Amino acid sequence: MDDLTTYCENTWCPGCGNFGIFSAVKSAIKKLEARGVPRERLVMSAGIGCHGKIFDYLALSGFYSLHGRSMTTVQGIKLANPDAKVLTFAGDGDAYGEGLEHMLFAAKRNADITVIVHNNGVYGLTVGQYSPMSRKGFKGPSTPRGSIEEPLNPLAILLEAGATFVARGYSGKTEQFADIIARAVEHEGFSYIDVLQPCVSFNDTYKLYNGLVEAVAEPAKTREEAIRLAKRPDKIPIGVLWQERKEPFHGSLYGDWNPVAKRMPRAERVKIIEKIIRGD
Ligand SMILES: Cc1ncc(C[n+]2csc(CCOP(=O)(O)OP(=O)(O)O)c2C)c(N)n1
Ligand code: SF4
Ligand SMILES: [Mg+2]
Structure with missing residues (x-):
């Protein structure tokens, strides 16, 4: 469908920040099409959680993870077909809890993927448990007296891990966020966006974010400066904090070879394998 929406019934709570994210993603896909990246080249994936429902609502090819x-x-999809532009939607529990090591190693190897983390500071789908991004004092079913832990600073962590594109968006600023997504998808290498996403049912942060977000005019000049920006205590910078050019993982591994477009005939592959087994 041209509005990029599927027939699935939308079950996000009215007012959820995921609506702003969904709208920005669709706008970014249209921007990319206008810049010569057809939607057929885009392949998506998603984790499990309220954020993951975007997989059902967005009319793009993909693989639910x-x-x-x-x-x-998405790293597997990219290696199988380097012509694909792959992106994944993850939750803050998903990406910064159970999936953190996968994120760090994807950043370390500069895998050419785009990761969009819906950061609502809570486990939304499982009804309000604290997540790695919940603020100290956050009350939920697993922290009835308030969380005693400090949240992570994921932007600083991913910058340290070697991410070559690091940004933060806000679901309440869809136009700016759409522009960030389009730039992230165009970036060759690991592109990562943490998007502030209020959860009206378990962590309503609209008022807080509206008073704290501040747009970044341009990316920092050095990685250290970007880390300092990510750690600002007074404001939450939104925009692209860091971008650098570096050979992506599939380029270092394959050069310009493409296992789909340049697939060898079976007989030829068998011959090569036989040669390896014989040790010639
Ligand atoms: C391996 C595994 N562990 C735990 C769960 C249960 N589970 C499903 S969603 C979820 C929390 C999701 O939180 P988050 O990633 O922040 O996404 P949100 O719902 O907030 O968008 C959990 C713990 C699961 N489905 N699979
Ligand atoms: S529980 Fe929170 S994150 Fe999930 S749909 Fe409702 S408002 Fe959105
Ligand atoms: Mg969450």
Whole structure:
């Protein structure tokens, strides 16, 4: 469908920040099409959670993944077909809890994938348990007296891990967020966006974010400066904090070879395998 929406019934709570994300993603896909990236080249994946329902609502090809594992799924898709532009939607519990090591290693190897983390500071789908992003004092079914832990700073962590594109969006600023997504997909290498997403049912942060977000005019000049920006205590910077050019993983591995377009005939592959087995 041209509005990129499927026939599935939308079950997000009215007012959920996921609506802003969904609208920005559709707008970004249209921007990309206008810049010569057809939607047929885009392949998506998603983790498990309220965020993951975007997989059902967005009319794009893809592969629904497991909780915390979508970063690996999209890396596999990219290696199988380097012409594909792959992106995944993850939750903050999904990406910064169970899936954190996958994120770090994808960043370390500069896998050419785009990761969009719906950061609502809570486990939404499982009804309000604290997540790695819940603020100290957050009350939910698993922290009835308030969380005693500090949240992570995922942007600083991913910058340290070597991410070559690091950004933060806000679901309440869809136009800016759409622009960030389009730039992230165009980026060759690991592109990562943490998007602030209020959860009206378990962590309503609209008022908080409206008073704290501040647009970044341009990416930092050095990685250290980007880390300092990510750690700002007074404001939450939104925009692209860091971008650098570096050979992506599939390029270092394959050069310009493409296992789909340049697939060898079976007889030829068998001959090569036989040669390896013989040790010639
Ligand atoms: C391997 C595994 N562990 C746990 C679960 C249960 N589970 C499903 S969704 C979820 C929390 C999701 O939180 P988050 O990733 O922040 O997504 P949100 O619902 O907030 O969008 C959990 C723990 C699961 N489905 N699979
Ligand atoms: S529980 Fe929260 S994150 Fe999930 S749909 Fe409702 S408002 Fe959105
Ligand atoms: Mg969450």
